[in-house]
Amino acid sequence: MTTQVLDGKVAVITGAASGIGLATVERFVEAGARVLAADLQVEAGEALAQRFAGAVKFQRCDVTQTAQLRAAIDGAAAHFGGLDILFSNAGAGGTLAGVENFDEAGWDATQALLLKSVAAGAAYAVPHLRARGGGSIINTSSVSALQAGYAPLCYSVAKAGVLHFTRVAAAELAPQRIRINAIVPGFIATNIFGGIMNLSAEQARAFVDQIAERSGSANPVGRSGLPRDIAEAALFLASDAAGFMTGTHLTVDGGLTIGPRHAWDLNAAGPMTDVMGLSPQELRALREARMKPG
Numbered sequence: 688m689t690t691q692v693l694d695g696k697v698a699v700i701t702g703a704a705s706g707i708g709l710a711t712v713e714r715f716v717e718a719g720a721r722v723l724a725a726d727l728q729v730e731a732g733e734a735l736a737q738r739f740a741g742a743v744k745f746q747r748c749d750v751t752q753t754a755q756l757r758a759a760i761d762g763a764a765a766h767f768g769g770l771d772i773l774f775s776n777a778g779a780g781g782t783l784a785g786v787e788n789f790d791e792a793g794w795d796a797t798q799a800l801l802l803k804s805v806a807a808g809a810a811y812a813v814p815h816l817r818a819r820g821g822g823s824i825i826n827t828s829s830v831s832a833l834q835a836g837y838a839p840l841c842y843s844v845a846k847a848g849v850l851h852f853t854r855v856a857a858a859e860l861a862p863q864r865i866r867i868n869a870i871v872p873g874f875i876a877t878n879i880f881g882g883i884m885n886l887s888a889e890q891a892r893a894f895v896d897q898i899a900e901r902s903g904s905a906n907p908v909g910r911s912g913l914p915r916d917i918a919e920a921a922l923f924l925a926s927d928a929a930g931f932m933t934g935t936h937l938t939v940d941g942g943l944t945i946g947p948r949h950a951w952d953l954n955a956a957g958p959m960t961d962v963m964g965l966s967p968q969e970l971r972a973l974r975e976a977r978m979k980p981g
């Protein structure tokens with residue numbers, strides 16, 4: 688028998704119609720929660736509400752429009768009789784512009800989607816969480832918040848902002864027994880990559896399968912990251928098991944950020960091999976020879 692760790696809890700999940708948000712709706716419902724699923728995608732959202740009739744209510748919501756976000760959060764509390772958890776997760780790749788070709792409109796839209804919505808969501812959720820004697824807010828950040836090389840500039844900056852917002856907000860919210868934490872996903876096979884490449888919905892779905900197949904070799908753990916991996920982290924942060932955690936983040940990346948590739952892949956070249964003019968195999972043979980007893 689699985690434990691219903693969210694029994695009686697009510698959650699709002701944004702970006703709930705696809706990928707990480709969708710997997711988290713499924714996981715939270717399995718754990719006993721009732722969920723308001725907020726997203727732009729009406730057809731997928733309504734299908735989700737039908738699939739979990741009674742436990743999931745769908746509301747179309749553009750999280751960049753603060754009035755719509757407030758309506759979704761207030762609506763969840765009104766519909767289910769209170770609110771315990773907010774998972775601010777909606778997102779997309781945003782503007783691809785670099786430093787010099789600054790794209791002002793794209794910058795504002797990307798920050799509104801990835802960072803402003805997180806701040807506004809927390810603001811609107813707090814009175815409801817306080818009314819329940821406390822609660823949990825979870826924000827989706829990204830490995831691109833930690834290092835360069837994983838995502839476009841504006842996206843990465845917004846995701847770093849999400850981490851710092853989470854820390855600073857935690858200080859204000861802790862006395863109210865409201866915990867706020869972030870998740871730092873690595874490479875997760877979802878539609879987000881199709882969106883960045885401007886693919887149609889059908890092409891994006893096929894592309895997700897390709898990513899799931901191919902991305903295993905990019906991760907030290909040797910398998911691809913799936914939306915369910917992030918949903919498990921969200922479930923933990925939402926639950927009382929994480930009752931002593933606030934203002935911090937969980938990195939769920941299959942080891943992607945533990946170090947450069949040569950740290951975990953014996954066949955990859957690294958600075959040592961380059962500087963010494965050896966292949967990774969020659970360096971390994973040298974080490975093994977030196978370690979032989981006698």
Ligand SMILES: NC(=O)c1ccc[n+]([C@@H]2O[C@H](COP(=O)([O-])OP(=O)(O)OC[C@H]3O[C@@H](n4cnc5c(N)ncnc54)[C@H](O)[C@@H]3O)[C@@H](O)[C@H]2O)c1
Nearest residue numbers: 702705706707727749750777778829872874875877878879
């Ligand atoms: N997939 C990854 O590798 C990865 C890695 C790190 C972080 N993330 C983050 O995870 C979150 C979820 O993305 P995903 O990978 O599941 O992608 P996804 O495309 O599968 O899901 C994103 C969802 O957000 C919704 N959405 C987009 N803009 C919205 C808006 N303005 N209002 C409401 N909903 C909106 C989309 O309709 C979609 O259903 C995002 O914040 C993303 O930046 C993803």
